[in-house]
Amino acid sequence: MDLLFLGTSSGTPTKARNVTALALIEETGRDWYLVDCGEGTQHQLLHTSLSPNDLQAIFVTHVHGDHCYGLPGLLASAGMLGRTTPLHIVAPHGIEDWIRSTQRLTQLSLPYELQFTATESLGNWAMGSFLVDAVALSHRVPSYAYRFTEARAEPRLDTEKLASEGVPRGPVWGQLRKGSDAHVGGRLLRSSDYIFYPYAPRRIVVGGDNDRSDLLGDACRQAQLLIHEATHTRDVADKIGNRTGHSCAEAVARFAQDAGVPNLVLTHFSPRYQADAGQSPSIDDVRAEAAAQYRGQLFLADDFSRFRLDKAGRLSRVA
């Protein structure tokens, strides 16, 4: 499964970074999910292979505009591109009302259905190969992290056991592997006795805006990857106080280290951090601050950074 960052700036877009959006792409490379949808997300998609027609669900972390103002345009364009399949939107209170009033006041009629689910009552939500749940964070408005857990890792058949019990290779093996019980020579063979899962389910936690990463302690158990905002460095965070409700790189990295998460991707950087290390403050200051706290695999996302989490839970950058 791949993660493709479509926007990595906090608050306002810059020439190099759009506001927040992140695509989570299924193993097949076709079906995908979107976490947040800042203005211009549909423009970013034009530079990828992702189609709005294959988008299965949109998860919104909170109502601030830099995380959702791209929704109306993306929905409208999907309609103009001929989408007819329903689209799920999981979002905190406010977003459904906003989309509905936007539709009404701007005469936006869509040729497909929008199916809203309130984040507040999400529970464990099954979607594609994932189970998704949400964790409440701390920000100026209600904000959530979404946790994507592989619903079921690909099962393997215990062929050694079958051979030792004298069950001959044949259609029965396929039946058992698919989860169906089978009768062989008067014996009932239960599928669950002969299949096993060769790897732990993959688990990804994607935070929204948040000034208390420790709230993700439980959610990060058995997660291979945490994606979290690091809007500021410590010095800036200290200067502006916690009125913005954001995290600094140091705090998030220390949390990830303590929680034992093996991979950390930081994003949602204040436009003050310049791409060029020669300028000050630079994005390298953010990186250095996080690296001093965290001994796992650390990445700072750029727009169009693409990461792959393989079945063994290893994360690598693929673009």
Add this chain to the structure above:
Amino acid sequence: MDLLFLGTSSGTPTKARNVTALALIEETGRDWYLVDCGEGTQHQLLHTSLSPNDLQAIFVTHVHGDHCYGLPGLLASAGMLGRTTPLHIVAPHGIEDWIRSTQRLTQLSLPYELQFTATESLGNWAMGSFLVDAVALSHRVPSYAYRFTEARAEPRLDTEKLASEGVPRGPVWGQLRKGSDAHVGGRLLRSSDYIFYPYAPRRIVVGGDNDRSDLLGDACRQAQLLIHEATHTRDVADKIGNRTGHSCAEAVARFAQDAGVPNLVLTHFSPRYQADAGQSPSIDDVRAEAAAQYRGQLFLADDFSRFRLDKAGRLSRVA
């Protein structure tokens, strides 16, 4: 006064064209006005010298998303950039409600005031060096053109007349030129008797989406420039019928020819028209169709095309 196109695509953005927005820039090069604000307009501005802090007013032609979905993000970013001066928004019914509900539902509080005027009751509206009025068009929803007329061309003093009447060069001349009457040797000299306007006021008509350019007949009198959508070519317009409420290049060009408008800029092209003349259909098909009807100065706008209308009413492309 300059015109800078920030988006020239109809409906959806493409890699080369954003959805509609047009900047009208005062002679000074600083204060400017925006006509329409499709999604991503604030992103386009990052590639210009225009600042959201110098934006004086936004005119919205109609409520469709490709003409207004960039508003919330632009307003939010202007706030984050520290704008404090009020901003005028002239827009048809629906837009004020939409912006207000967007502010409420996405917790967008702005550090400056929004002053709304309904296009339906605009009348003659004075703004900077312009008088602005609106003309109702024909589209699927109420749509308007905005006409910008130079409020007062720069006055010149009739020095020959003054000399012939024996009024000596001195502070009185300056007084008269500024519009104040003056007493010279017991005589009252009326300013209006000694000033004249060396050129006709400049006038620009900017249409919204519209399938009947003839509705602009009156508005185009004494206009040096018409900017109008040409979403399709004639063959496509005939094929899809008038259900979209758009114009084809042929009809707009013929109207401009009949109305005697000396300059015509076409924009708002369907994404089907490719930039490369080798592909079909191409934007050159739109150009050829218009050129066959119109003998004035014809331009097809691209994103970041910049035009200058000089005091003599001559239009030239400057970028």
